[in-house]
Amino acid sequence: MALLPFRRKEAPGPSGDLSAILSGYSIEVMPRTAAKIDDFKALLPAGTRVYIAHIEGTPIDEMVATAARLADDGFDVMPHFPARIIADARVLEDWIARYQAEAGVTQALLLAGGVAKPHGDFHCSMQLLETGLFDRAGFTRLHVAGHPEGNLDIDPDGSDRAVMEALRWKQAFAERTDAQMAMATQFAFDAAPVLAWSRRLRDEGITLPVHLGIAGPAKLQTLIKFAVACGVGPSLKVLQKRALDVTKLMLPYEPVEILSDLSATADLGLIEQIHIFPLGGIRASADFAARHGAGQQAPVQAEA
Template sequence: MNASIEATPKQVLDTAELAALFPRGTRVYLTDVGTTPLPDFVSAASRLQELGYIPVPHVAARRLPSAAALANRMARLKGEAGVDEALVVGGGVDRPEGPFASSMDVLRTGILEAQGYRRIAVAGHPEGSPDISDEAIADALFWKQEWAADRGIEMRIVTQFGFDAQRYIRWAEDLRREGVTLPIHVGVSGPAKITTLVKYAAMCGVGASLDFLKKRASSLVTLATSYSPEGLVEPLEREAAANEQFLVKQFHVFPFGGLKKTSDWLHARGTWTSEAQPASAAF
């Protein structure tokens, strides 16, 4: 399977060797945790575009103070950096800073489609969410699927990272049975120390996967070693090869061990090659 990757604006702006890390056409998702000034965010997207990558900025609904701020943000990303894709998410804060409580609120404004954003990613939650029931999550995904189809917009689901392949497989099959047929890009942690993953998993609320990871770590010595994603990605690739209806089409990698280490792993396993355009090949 092909792969996209996550990066912070700071990593994009400060990594001198960025041009050599990914194949051209790789989707690079720009995280938004509310601390990056908009000019820096736009500059990071511009640098990705100049290097031949596809910038996919996060649009965090609950962090937006107004519809005008959303329109300005998306217009600058489009006009100054040539961005035409976005990942629209809730935003991970308890109290909205403006009128948007969910990604659906952002989509309903019509701002993204009016400004020419034709490919939009939305969040998937294989482990559920503390803020919303599983049924409500499935209903929301079905609404987004219909919204995109009505407007001729290509939509995909991008999930949080996890460690349990069978959980991903069951979740994807459950969605398909409920009528959701959007392609899924599964969140995967790149190689990293297990102690690092434990920290990020706790911060990101992937408790079930964290428990799964801990059960596989038989001792404190194991916890100090490096985690290999192969135990997750290989079963998913086998399932995709055996089941043509499987919704998982691609990996989305979180480089907790660093961009270079993650890039080396993806190249070594053949996911990325210099000739391929991995992330754009499958929506």
């Protein structure tokens, strides 16, 4: 069954009002960062989708325990399945079964993962999809990675030919299955290249909704480190320009500019909602979202 055409839940807000663009945002945690939070219900709106990043070396026991805790608190849990750290189909099937049995998980983010050399049989998310294991287990929502500014791991020459070919494959997969699919993207700092990419995809017949990654509040040095490590493209210039402004150099970065530009844009292409990477801490990101009207949240304290 094909996916329904994308439909925005809320109209963009006026310039300076970020409540609409942040409505329904998702956020990412890791087991070690989640362990620092005593009560997620005091931080995040009820039902928030919480991705659980699976970093190489993290035991599956910790991943599943974190998923169970968040699910028990009423959150919409979406663990990462990084293809290159999954040895084979047997391991994949075991992970799926454990997430379901112990945390009631029925959704997943499938991605290649940041490992240069695969640990086993898989090297990309398409191979995970092709196993059919998620479908047989009754997973209802499958997200894949998006790269608005390209991906040098996939296209070392700087083109986006392989990335676009993969997206067309995933679009075709979505059309022949009943899974709800979307793209969760790498974070960016400038709306212009992201909007151009989103509109280009739509014009080329891609209809997968985009859950756009943005970096939550953090120190400038922290953001530059993560941006370089993650291969952020042209929008990195926003941070570089900020670093040259001595009046802003020591101030924490907040994603107000990119969100304001998106909120004031009539045509967002495929962008459906915002996904926050809490690079400066979960509490800082949750507080930022709450201050800008994203749900009813309690005031939060400094990151532990």
